[in-house]
Amino acid sequence: MSDILVVGSLAYDSIETPSGKVDRALGGSANYFSLAASLFAKVRVVGVVGEDYEEADYKLLQSRGVDLEGLEKVSGKTFHWEGKYEGDMNEAKTLRTELNVFEHFNPKLPESYKNSSFVFLANIVPALQLEVLNQVKNPQFVGMDTMNLWIDIANADLLKVMKKVDVVLINETEAEMLTGAGNAIEAAAKIVELGPKAVVIKRGEYGFIMFSKEEGYFVLPAFPISKVTDPTGAGDTFAGGFFGYLASRPGKPTVKDMKQACIHGSILASHTIQDFSVKALAKTTLADLEKRLAEYKKVITV
Amino acid sequence: MSDILVVGSLAYDSIETPSGKVDRALGGSANYFSLAASLFAKVRVVGVVGEDYEEADYKLLQSRGVDLEGLEKVSGKTFHWEGKYEGDMNEAKTLRTELNVFEHFNPKLPESYKNSSFVFLANIVPALQLEVLNQVKNPQFVGMDTMNLWIDIANADLLKVMKKVDVVLINETEAEMLTGAGNAIEAAAKIVELGPKAVVIKRGEYGFIMFSKEEGYFVLPAFPISKVTDPTGAGDTFAGGFFGYLASRPGKPTVKDMKQACIHGSILASHTIQDFSVKALAKTTLADLEKRLAEYKKVITV
Numbered sequence: 001m002s003d004i005l006v007v008g009s010l011a012y013d014s015i016e017t018p019s020g021k022v023d024r025a026l027g028g029s030a031n032y033f034s035l036a037a038s039l040f041a042k043v044r045v046v047g048v049v050g051e052d053y054e055e056a057d058y059k060l061l062q063s064r065g066v067d068l069e070g071l072e073k074v075s076g077k078t079f080h081w082e083g084k085y086e087g088d089m090n091e092a093k094t095l096r097t098e099l100n101v102f103e104h105f106n107p108k109l110p111e112s113y114k115n116s117s118f119v120f121l122a123n124i125v126p127a128l129q130l131e132v133l134n135q136v137k138n139p140q141f142v143g144m145d146t147m148n149l150w151i152d153i154a155n156a157d158l159l160k161v162m163k164k165v166d167v168v169l170i171n172e173t174e175a176e177m178l179t180g181a182g183n184a185i186e187a188a189a190k191i192v193e194l195g196p197k198a199v200v201i202k203r204g205e206y207g208f209i210m211f212s213k214e215e216g217y218f219v220l221p222a223f224p225i226s227k228v229t230d231p232t233g234a235g236d237t238f239a240g241g242f243f244g245y246l247a248s249r250p251g252k253p254t255v256k257d258m259k260q261a262c263i264h265g266s267i268l269a270s271h272t273i274q275d276f277s278v279k280a281l282a283k284t285t286l287a288d289l290e291k292r293l294a295e296y297k298k299v300i301t302v
Numbered sequence: 303m304s305d306i307l308v309v310g311s312l313a314y315d316s317i318e319t320p321s322g323k324v325d326r327a328l329g330g331s332a333n334y335f336s337l338a339a340s341l342f343a344k345v346r347v348v349g350v351v352g353e354d355y356e357e358a359d360y361k362l363l364q365s366r367g368v369d370l371e372g373l374e375k376v377s378g379k380t381f382h383w384e385g386k387y388e389g390d391m392n393e394a395k396t397l398r399t400e401l402n403v404f405e406h407f408n409p410k411l412p413e414s415y416k417n418s419s420f421v422f423l424a425n426i427v428p429a430l431q432l433e434v435l436n437q438v439k440n441p442q443f444v445g446m447d448t449m450n451l452w453i454d455i456a457n458a459d460l461l462k463v464m465k466k467v468d469v470v471l472i473n474e475t476e477a478e479m480l481t482g483a484g485n486a487i488e489a490a491a492k493i494v495e496l497g498p499k500a501v502v503i504k505r506g507e508y509g510f511i512m513f514s515k516e517e518g519y520f521v522l523p524a525f526p527i528s529k530v531t532d533p534t535g536a537g538d539t540f541a542g543g544f545f546g547y548l549a550s551r552p553g554k555p556t557v558k559d560m561k562q563a564c565i566h567g568s569i570l571a572s573h574t575i576q577d578f579s580v581k582a583l584a585k586t587t588l589a590d591l592e593k594r595l596a597e598y599k600k601v602i603t604v
Contacts, residue, residue, distance in 0.1 A: 018484060089485065182320060183391065183507060186528040205485060206508040207523060217601045219523040221509060226488040259604040299519050300602065302561040 002140065002247045005113055006033045007046040007132045008122025008236070009102060010053065010071070011079040015276060018086065019229040025277035026057050028079065029122035029145070032233035035281050036240025036268045037120075038064035039289065041247035044113050046070040046132060050078040050101040060282060069110045076101040089228050090204030091173065109135040118247045120239060121165070123147045126157035133164060141246065141253055143167040145239060151178050163195035167258070169239050172203045184209055188217070198255070200242070200262060202235045210262050215255045220263065223270040223296050230276045234269040237281055241265035241289075267292050304442065304549040307415055308335045309348040309434045310424025310538070311404060312355070312373070313381040317578065320388065321531040327579035328359050330381065331424035331447070334535035337583050338542025338570045339422075340366035341591065343549035346415050348372040348434060352380040352403040362584060371412045378403040391530050392506030393475065411437040420549045422541055423467070425449045428459035435466060443548060443555050445469040447541060453480050465497035469560070471541050474505045486511055490519070500557070502544070502564055504537045512564050517557045522565065525572040525598050532578045536571040539583055543567035543591075569594050 006029075013027030034043045044067040053073060061068060077100040083092040107128055114137050121129035121144040129144060142165045150158050151174060158178075162168060168191055172184045181187035184201045188211035191199040198212035205228070207221035242265035246253045253261070270292065271284040313330030317323060336345045346369040355375060363370060384398040409430055416439050423431035423446040431446060444467040452460050453476060460480075464470060470493055474486045483489035486503045490513035493501040500514035507530070509523035544567035548555045555563070572594065573586040 181528075183528070183530060185507075185526040189528060203508070205487075206505070209523075209526070217526045218604075219526055219601050221511075221521040221523050224487040224511070224519045224521055226483075226485070226491060228485060256604060263604070299521050302520075302558060302565070 002117035003042045003044060003115075004037050004118040004120065004243050004247050005044045005046065005109075005116035005132075005136065006030050006037070006120045006122060006243075007107055007129070008033060008120075008124060009079050010045075010047045010049050010057075011081055012052075013232060013277065014080070014082040015230055015232055016084040017089070017230050019227070020276070022230075022276045024080070026060070027081065027232060027277060029236040031057075031061070031278055032236035032272065032281065033120060033122055033240035033243070034061050034066045035064065035278055036237045036265070037244035037247070038066050039241075039268075039284075039286050040244030041118075043067065044070060044116060046107045046109060046113065048072045048074060048101050048105045050074065050076045053078050060278075067112075070107075070113055074101050083232070085231060089231050092232065107132050117141065118243055119143070120243050121145070121161065122236060122239070123150075126150050126154045126161050129161045130157065130164075133161070141166050143169055143239065143243060145169050145235065146174065146178075148174050148177055159194060162191075165196050166253075167198045167200060168196045169200045169202065169235070169242065171235060172201050175199070175201045185217070198258060200238075202238055204231065204234070208238070208262055208266055210258060212255045212258065218259050218262065220266070220300060223267055223292060224299060225270055225273060228273045231273050233278065233281070234272050237269040237272040238265035241268035263293070263296070264289070267296055304419035305344045305346060305417075306339050306420040306422065306545050306549050307346045307348065307411075307418035307434075307438065308332050308339070308422045308424060308545075309409055309431070310335060310422075310426060311381050312347075312349045312351050312359075313383055314354075315534060315579065316382070316384040317532055317534055318386045319391070319532050321529070322578070324532075324578045326382070328362070329383065329534060329579055331538040333359075333363070333580055334538035334574065334583065335422060335424060335542035335545070336363050336368045337366065337580055338539045338567070339546035339549070340368050341543075341570075341586075341588050342546030343420075345369065346372060346418060348409045348411060348415070350374045350376060350403050350407045352376065352378045355380050362580075369414075372409075372415055376403050385534070387533060391533050394534065409434050419443065420545055421445070422545050423447070423463065424538060424541070425452075428452050428456045428463050431463045432459065432466075435463070443468050445471055445541065445545060447471050447537065448476065448480075450476055450479055461496060464493075467498050468555075469500045469502060470498045471502045471504065471537070471544065473537060474503050477501070477503045487519070500560060502540075504540055506533065506536070510540070510564055510568055512560060514557045514560065520561050520564065522568070522602060525569055525594060526601060527572050527575060530575045533575050535580065535583070536574050539571040539574040540567035543570035565595070565598070566591070569598055
């Protein structure tokens with residue numbers, strides 16, 4: 001079992017969906033990722049929070065054995081995101097983003113993190129993704145996510161990061177935006193031309209596409225969920241399940257491992273969306289995951 | 303091998319997509335359906351065309367052994383649809399619909415059609431779907447499609463037809479519209495409460511959902527196609543492949559047969575979208591289908 005380093009946001013989210021609303025609930029890519037990945041492996045977090053970050057929210061990750069040495073607390077308020085889903089549950093409408101302490105975030109890795117085998121660069125400004133990656137001595141397997149904003153305003157840096165990673169995990173809309181492709185199938189092939197060995201395109205309720213140089217396309221649907229309460233964090237949960245699964249396997253990940261990793265990430269994400277914030281994910285056990293994996297197999301098999 | 307009766311439109315379509323445009327090219331649900339289904343079984347067409355319907359377009363179906371005794375030619379012009387795809391290739395924007403001879407279509411079955419085992423009621427006004435179905439003596443397996451217009455203006459008739467069929471094949475957006483469901487997973491379960499034993503929801507580039515009373519969900523992605531030239535007719539091709547496969551199997555269709563039928567329909571549809579109008583579909587052979595089925599299996603298997 002290898003250690004996974006994740007850099008990303010720890011946030012308080014105010015979210016409205018057709019199912020209801022929550023105010024300042026726990027969120028952020030590093031939280032979703034860590035809760036998912038820690039089901040399989042040891043996770044180390046690099047991030048920043050403000051003085052308002054609650055003790056219970058540290059404890060949640062600590063109870064999962066997550067290493068928080070790289071989590072800084074600085075004066076000011078924690079990153080706050082406010083969003084709304086209506087109609088299309090695959091895409092949130094951002095109502096407000098308050099960067100707060102995240103604005104001057106300058107990630108520094110504790111010595112003990114520098115030997116991490118697995119590194120996930122969640123969606124933060126590409127220059128910081130690079131800075132984190134450069135501090136890790138000899139990573140075995142590196143992944144990244146990104147978003148429309150960086151594709152737009154930090155494209156050159158983003159392309160630099162993409163050349164240094166093994167896998168890119170990205171949303172469908174952003175994959176098309178990044179490549180100018182007319183659909184996700186075309187986008188997947190184009191992203192792999194930019195450097196990574198593989199790409200995973202997250203399609204929300206429709207599942208995912210993986211494309212690898214070695215074996216081409218691997219495409220599967222999402223587990224069928226008839227009531228989606230809150231899709232926030234589904235992508236980061238996917239990434240956490242993906243990395244957690246890989247880190248729990250012996251040796252350097254193969255394409256076959258990555259296919260299984262996609263399925264594990266996707267199934268964990270199907271739990272996340274069944275309640276607001278991290279509520280459902282925090283309760284999900286490996287036994288729940290195994291049970292749904294067995295149900296999923298029936299859903300996709302003749 | 304059983305006979306399949308299809309009632310639907312025979313049309314000339316003017317279509318514009320990001321790949322180009324065609325003017326008055328062969329289209330209509332009955333044409334796509336028959337070309338697909340005739341790869342597997344004997345097809346009988348009920349429909350109407352105008353004086354402008356070209357000899358070559360009759361011959362195309364006849365060359366596939368399709369029975370055209372139930373295809374009326376009347377004075378006036380053939381049904382004409384004009385549509386455009388931009389951005390979202392899953393949904394056409396209708397620019398113009400000229401019903402022409404279709405406006406007074408009153409389907410009458412030739413005697414020789416009345417013993418048909420399989421019946422597909424493609425998307426026409428529900429009252430006519432009922433009229434056709436009532437003329438078949440003892441159908442073994444009946445399916446139907448529909449569209450937003452009938453959900454809107456002929457809902458009561460539509461619900462009557464739904465009670466009489468084994469399977470409903472319907473687009474994702476229309477499935478949600480019909481049931482008021484927030485997503486296709488919920489819609490599928492609700493449609494089956496309306497009468498049919500099973501429903502197949504067509505999700506365009508995302509594949510399909512089948513839901514049956516007997517076995518619940520069966521969900522798979524579409525075959526990955528990086529350049530979609532013209533999505534017109536993909537749904538009717540799906541239905542044709544679905545019915546063709548079932549009619550080629552012994553006995554009354556089981557849920558397992560229907561799952562295989564979905565895969566065959568979906569793969570045939572992936573051919574249709576690779577060229578304008580029926581061009582790609584008309585050239586597709588059973589060998590092409592088998593080849594792509596084998597590739598598809600790799601795409602969806604770890």
